[in-house]
Amino acid sequence: VRASSHGGQPWAGRWYLQPLTYHLEGQPEAEHLLRAAVVYPPPLPLAHGRLLCALELAASSEAPGVLLSPATRPSHGWTEADVTPYLVPGNGSVRSLALRHICVRAGRAGDSDATLAPSQPFLLLYLNDTQAGLAPPAAEPFRHRRDTGTLAHDLPGYLREQGGEKSDCSLRPFPVSFAQLGWDHWIIAPHRYNPRYCKGACPHLLRYDYHAPNHAVVQSFVHQLVDANVPRPSCVPYRYSPISVLMIERDGGILYKEYENMIAESCTCR
Template identity: 90%
Template sequence: AEVDVTPYLMLGNSSAGTLALRHICVHAGRAGSRDAPVAPSHPFLLLYLNDTQAGLPPPAAEPRRHRRDTGVLAHDLPGYLREQGGEKSDCSLRPFPVSFAQLGWDHWIIAPHRYNPRYCKGACPRLLRYDYHAPNHAVVQSFVHQLVDANVPQPSCVPYRYSPISVLMIERDGGILYKEYENMIAESCTCR
């Protein structure tokens, strides 16, 4: 998840702010055998600052937040993701069933008549999560686009893994052949 943490900074007597975070594991799982517990994961936090040279804004008139409020950020994240269009516009796999007749290939492909090659569509998030399997280059390119030069394009949503398709086809000599074509169905997406 990505969130602007500026409103959660607690300002003291100095101009330096403090940010208190508490990590709560919501989905505890098991690895390997049924009884082998998974070691608790450590949260990964990446902070970057926009250099406004103005420092933090002056504290608001509202009362200072106390340590017991540190869990508020976790409660705000679902709303934040909905507001940003999260799941609907994120880079993801989309269905696209097509017939070989539509492609003009039905004169040499006997079966199957249809297949779903799928495609990837959507915006790549500014912070590329581990489940995108994005290369390091894409992570750097995203930061360059945001912080250095907006003319550098953001990473693009593209297929990451593919599976084959098996077909029965008519050969030039009229014979029938079973053939497997690699990389015909997109199975997952990434940002590159």
Template identity: 40%
Template sequence: MKATGHCISIHILTLIVFLKCLTVSAGEGLDRRSAEAQSPAGEQRLQFMLSLYRRCADRTGRPRQPRRLGSNTVRLVRPSSSPPVSTPADPWHTHSVDYELKILPKEKLLKVAFVHLRAPSLRHQPISCDIAVTSRGPAGETSWGGRVVFRAEEQWTEMDITPHVLERTADRLSLAIQYRCVQESPQSSRRRRTRELSSERAQLREPALLLYLDDKGKTDWQNLHGPEPVSPPHSRKARQVGSIGSDIPNYLQKNSVVRNQCKLHPYRVTFRDLGWEHWIIAPYKYNPHYCKGDCPRILHYGYNSPNHAIVQNFINELANNDVPPPACVPYKYKPISVLMMEKNGSIVYKEYEDMIAESCTCR
């Protein structure tokens, strides 16, 4: 049909513009020249976010079911820190850190956590660390503490600090983080032996901050793959597809043969092809699909076309062919998860809705 090719071009352009808009934020497609990946701590933070991504999305980028995070966005904020402070006589090791709490206008902060990263020394030994945190802000200082445990194979662990951060209104968080670690020996008897580790050599790096965010409401995205609402048997919505066509005399009896039928087509693209590999970390490939083909004169139930499309077909054929016939366009979509690098060095996991066309319609 006349409008089909034009409409396809519009939808492909819309998709490209939408993806381009993601560049307000910044693995296989990662440009390793980024500043975040150059330092050992930056590489470790990147590996943590890749691990989170693989837990929450499959290799094609589709979110795993059920969704595991309780939010659709996780932003890892790297610390801005002063040199660590310690003396041989002091068992506590201290990091002075600042975090930029970047929260966009539509984002709701649901949870905040530290990501404690194990330093290279004693990397394959089980250790446990006492944590003492002092927060400095306009209202004065507040303190809290906790304990983290690393098994021999673990390189990082999360620590929920939501109650201490959620009520803050400042856009920066300044903390003094102290920790004291002990090495736990393998349990050869009923008593587990421990050895206190020297504070002269850092056992934990300065922690990154995880912000769990939701940018469109929990109820909306949690119900994305839930069952579609069932209309009452006598409601108007129950007659939504083709209802006017069934009332037009001889409409369904007329012949309608379409050779190039409107249907879904695959289209695989890498973010390197688009020149975005320097800020999109995962997935490497993306198959958005697209809809192409001619819409038949008789739009049967399987097309899920609205009544307006049926009438528009008749207007084009019988009254005014300047009015275009219905076009072949996507009907249902699926989301994908994207791991990306922001300009300030933060790493973001985000679930974007309506990124993969799942079926087509004529409208």
């Protein structure tokens, strides 16, 4: 989906500011949106520097001026930022997406750079056609993510796996008390916490939301197609969050401390 730009002169000194709106009214009702990403080029080389760009979600009551973080940071090639949460809030859907394309000239600009316009980002939609009888051709059982240099697969089977079957790699709860761990003699509070853990089989087609490295994708193919003795990737935590505790020091003092990487927040396959 290409953006419709509006506003006056985007350049103001070293800064470039261009409001962009992506309209989704033309999306057929039979096609369900699985994922959406804004794709944009890397920093442009200038005669005496670079043109650095970023994307900002237009301010709203739900998301006041969110700066979109790229899913990858390649040294060359195109970059993409996931905007699925802003297009599919809850069970509904949004009919347009408003962004601001912000760029700045880093370094001294030459005469040829003064009016250089960056390439306009576009919106990439991953859709599932729910019309009966429209099965994907046998010759093309899945699509590859070729734009950002990752081998993870988004389609098909995304919806089927997205529900999080009990056997699939997923985050599981495990509340535990510090008394059970034998730490209650020095941790005052909290008494319990839920570290959570990852368990389950890694899918044959690793979905994008697993954040699996390319090595895991290749290992999965090797297991399926070359040698079953090579194990499938393992289900392990991907991201963690800290917890804060009140603890008793050896001298009897009370200390507030934050321990990093104590709660598993998501899982991956490696």
